[in-house]
Amino acid sequence: MLLRTMAATSPRPPPSTSLTSQQPPSPPSQLPLRTMPGSYGWPLVGPLSDRLDYFWFQGPDKFFRTRAEKYKSTVFRTNIPPTFPFFGNVNPNIVAVLDVKSFSHLFDMDLVDKRDVLIGDFRPSLGFYGGVRVGVYLDTTEPKHAKIKGFAMETLKRSSKVWLQELRSNLNIFWGTIESEISKNGAASYIFPLQRCIFSFLCASLAGVDASVSPDIAENGWKTINTWLALQVIPTAKLGVVPQPLEEILLHTWPYPSLLIAGNYKKLYNFIDENAGDCLRLGQEEFGLTRDEAIQNLLFVLGFNAYGGFSVFLPSLIGRITGDNSGLQERIRTEVRRVCGSGSDLNFKTVNEMELVKSVVYETLRFSPPVPLQFARARKDFQISSHDAVFEVKKGELLCGYQPLVMRDATVFDEPEEFKPDRYVGETGSELLNYLYWSNGPQTGTPSASNKQCAAKDIVTLTASLLVADLFLRSKTSKTETQQPSSYGQQQDAMYSSYGTVSDEVLLQIHGCRAHLINGSEAVELAAGDFELVQVLDNNVALAMVVRIGNDLQWPVIKDEPVVKLDSRDYLFTLPVKDGEPLSYGITFFPIDENDIVFVNSIELLDDFLRENSCFSSSPSSSSSSSSSVNNGIDWKEFAPKIEDYNNVVAKAIAGGTGHIIRGMFKCSNAYTNQVHKGGEIMITKAEKKSGASSKRNATTNKNQINKNLQRVRKLSRATEKLSKTMLNGVGVVSGSVMGPVVKSKPGKAFFSMVPGEVLLASLDALNKLLDAAEAAERQTLSATSKATTRMVSERLGESAGEATKDVLGTVGHAAGTAWNVFNIRKAFSPSSSVTSGILKNASRK
Known part of the structure; x- marks a missing residue:
């Protein structure tokens, strides 16, 4: 039901188009030097005509495809919006590059400059970023670029500690919302709940802030970012939500001022300023940014790069899968359940083992890249090569690659107009990743301060794969998938799960x-x-x-x-x-x-x-x-x-x-x-x-x-695994007596017998001190006979006391880990009953 509902509300995939015939490329030494075809037309008239074709009469796909066919070349000159009449400082002239070989020149930083060309020669007002020229608009030769890129990469590295946990936590809320809507109304639209999920997840993982600390931001932050993004890109994007010629007159005629969103953007700014202290100090102390620069760049990475990218890409991915009728869903479900079982093992390692899931993610990025246009300006005169010719490019010319057509290059991709879910499976499939461009560089590239490749390139594909796996783990299991455990070990694992x-x-x-x-x-x-x-x-x-x-x-x-x-x-x-x-x-x-x-x-x-x-x-x-x-x-x-x-x-x-x-x-x-x-x-x-x-x-x-x-x-390996499973599931824990039954259990005896006695006694001594502190804090409000220690420590004493669990565990070794596992179970337990070394000694002798 969930898959069917999402299929009904998912955007339809774009139509298939292909440019080049499948001919082997000529060796570079044999490629002829050719005069670059194309024309910019008459001043004002030519750019305006191309603008109307791009937005109205043809649309982006047909605009590029018909010109490539007309000039019999994947490299040519043309114009691209925005242009006349209220974009007087924008030069619409571009060199279009529409095959993989010529497109790759856009990422050679010796040849091209990336200064202020995120969405072409047009750059939105710096007022959208508080007057700060954020990192995405800097070229690699500018000194501040390395600092800002380093800040972004370090922020991502630190976020890896909580990324998976925050993603799954927010997906739980998202799927719960969808299922509730389906139960209530029989159908649900998932786009807005997904965007809210993405926003909360990114706040927690990137900025280290729980969005719920500000009810206003939790409720409206993602809406603010939607508006903030739209005002920046509307002059360059075909929307199709307003009939022509109204779209041309109202949306593509002038740039929108940042003043329209300034008030709500300031709320986001203050939210980050007040709550993301650790992340901001990182930018200030380790990378030499001012606090304002750190905030503006963090907001851009969170809002434009991450939230904007996921908001475009994830619905496309979900729509591609749920709209398929070739058996893809069953194949994905089989792979996910084979790798993950019940779902308790869904993590970065297991999702990396899902070849088909990853291939579907890559193929969706090929078919529907989140950013359709890539730009770069020639740093010097150079020769650009397509598969069949070489062309002269002059210093200062703006190169533009339309990725939906570049990624359908038939010289590189077999049957490029077909969505092939397992295109990237196996060794041959892995080699194709060298030609998969969606992240300002190839999928096999490495982001660094010396290039402009997306710092989160790998985490994006892993996150998308996790979302797909999570979806299929939640879908109903068919009877044929249910199997009984065949051995004692499997029965034990089934019990634990x-x-x-x-x-x-x-x-x-x-x-x-x-x-x-x-x-x-x-x-x-x-x-x-x-x-x-x-x-x-x-x-x-x-x-x-x-x-x-x-x-x-x-x-x-x-x-x-x-x-x-x-x-x-x-x-x-x-x-x-x-x-x-x-x-x-x-x-x-x-x-x-x-x-x-x-x-x-x-x-x-x-x-x-x-x-x-x-x-x-x-x-x-x-x-x-x-x-x-x-x-x-x-x-x-x-x-x-x-x-x-x-x-x-x-x-x-x-x-x-x-x-x-x-x-x-x-x-x-x-x-x-x-x-x-x-x-x-x-x-x-x-x-x-x-x-x-x-x-x-x-x-x-x-x-x-x-x-x-x-x-x-x-x-030791077996003891580590079995004792954790046994203790975590409360074996032998009864009111008023915890340690005795634990150490008498078979796994308890096996584990305690391996630990030096001195360490064990010190461990229990430290543990008792913490329990005594918990009892004192709880004496006024909780009964001393049947309250869960986890509740005492986590809820009453706060998360800082919860952190103490790690410290105790780390300090006192295996025995403390065992004891602490026991005390964290939500079972009846008397905090006033002290665990003595005598209990342990007597139990271990039996």
Whole structure:
């Protein structure tokens, strides 16, 4: 029903048009130099005639197509609106480029200038941006461009921590609105609810502001942006909502003043100024922008780039899918449910595995690019090549590419006039991404301060893919899709998935990673795949952080866990466990391109996280990737003998310091931290020496020890997963007695038996302190016999106390994570009952 309703209200796809015949391009050396065809016509008369054709008599598609056919060329001169009579300072003369090869010149920053050409020679009044010339109107050679582009890219990088959570949260509200309308009226229009959803989502993810803090902005902010956008682009856009000639007379004759929206825009400005302090300080302190410049550029990125782009693209994507009758919907549903199951695992990693969904997103961008026109001005005289000729371009000429026709270039795309959902599936499909232009550059390009490519290019396609997957996870499941679990493990997973409050969220994903178990003088590969930092949540309260590599290896992140960054791609994680020496995991990343901005940013995020959430050591040189040893990665087998000394340092630090790990409530002791850091420095020094010597070893002894440690690795991974699932779902939790039943449970015993006793006692001590504080705060208003701790901490003490859950968990290790999971369950519980070490000791003996 939901899909059918959306199909009925979705905009229809544009008609198919194709320009070039499918002939192989001539080699550049054989391409003839040709005089550029076309004409600007008589002054005033020619531009006015072209304007009427563009807006009235032909429309944009036919306007470009008929001229390309007339001149038998995809490169020619013509005029484009706006023009006469009230655009006296706008030059309508352009060089049209309508094939992929000539179009690509628009993104060569050595050849073209992007100054003030966002929508052609016409630039809306700077009053729309508070008098500030925002980054989109700057050329890469202007000093402020790098600062503003850097600000935008850093804002996006930081938003990645909450992007997925905010998207799914706002989609829940959006789909709920649609379903309510369908239930009430039998039909629903989704465009305006979707725009409201987009606005709230972008405020939270980009600006870090909940739109609901201002009821006026929450209700009207998205409407203000709609008006603000329309007033800027109306003179250059064919709308079709007003009959001709009224559209020409009323909408395309003069530019609109910013005064018409100034009052409501000021409300948006004040909203950002008052609430987006962290983001604005980033622009001021790290990128040297004034506060006003930071606000205006943030509003432009949020309103014009992100909101405007999504408002055009997402309805087109939804309409394309819901209007299909070729079986595409069933194919997408099958893929989504195969990858995601019940939907609890929908995240950036899983959506990346949906080849068909991503291909549909790419094909929609090809067929209906959100920005139809791209402009650039020749920086110098140069020769521009189409598939069959070369033309002279003079310095200062304005180049214009009409993307809906460029992306139907038959020399590049097979059957370009057909929408082919799986065009980009497989290796051949991936190669076509080199020719997919929609983001001011190719899909395979990398945004940077030295170009004008959209900073959010990749996050846009992932977000669109997430929306599609989310839609099909919500649609009704056919009977044939329902299967019974066939094994005990599957039955367990099915049981866990029935608890709707428990979820996990991938906060950081780095492609291409290998993990080795370092044992004596051996190194055994444990897992290969994506490295993920996963946050476990219950009712959106963060309970645990876990590292996951591939499908079989995972471990919890703890504050007193030693981590050493040996060089730019190699990390050593040391896990202190009770049943033997510490487990040492050597982690190596293998990026396709070590200088790729996505990889570099991901590593920086990982380092920042580890600094805050583990006992992290690194050297100044570890951020450099210049040495050959770094490029090849550490040979963990060669490096293994050096780790024994380090493990001894860690073991001594645990034995001597864990009774005092908790300092106050949330900090490791200085003594412990200093000891571990000294050990880390030793390891870094050894890594930099790159010694090639290997010690002699007894093969049989080593094999037995490796097998034993591999069993311990699997045991820890299983314990991490099973205990979290069991505890989060409230097994054994009853009123007035929490810890006893927990530690008596099978997964509880298995997990607690692996943790050093000193850490456990310190953990419970810290936990009791927090619980005592919660009880004191609640004593006046809540019963002390049956109130949920989550409610006490999150609702009564506020979100800052909720944040303490992460600190406690990170500080005190595995045991605290287990205990905190228990206390966060919404079950009957007496806060006055103190959990003592005696309960734990007695339970663990049974």
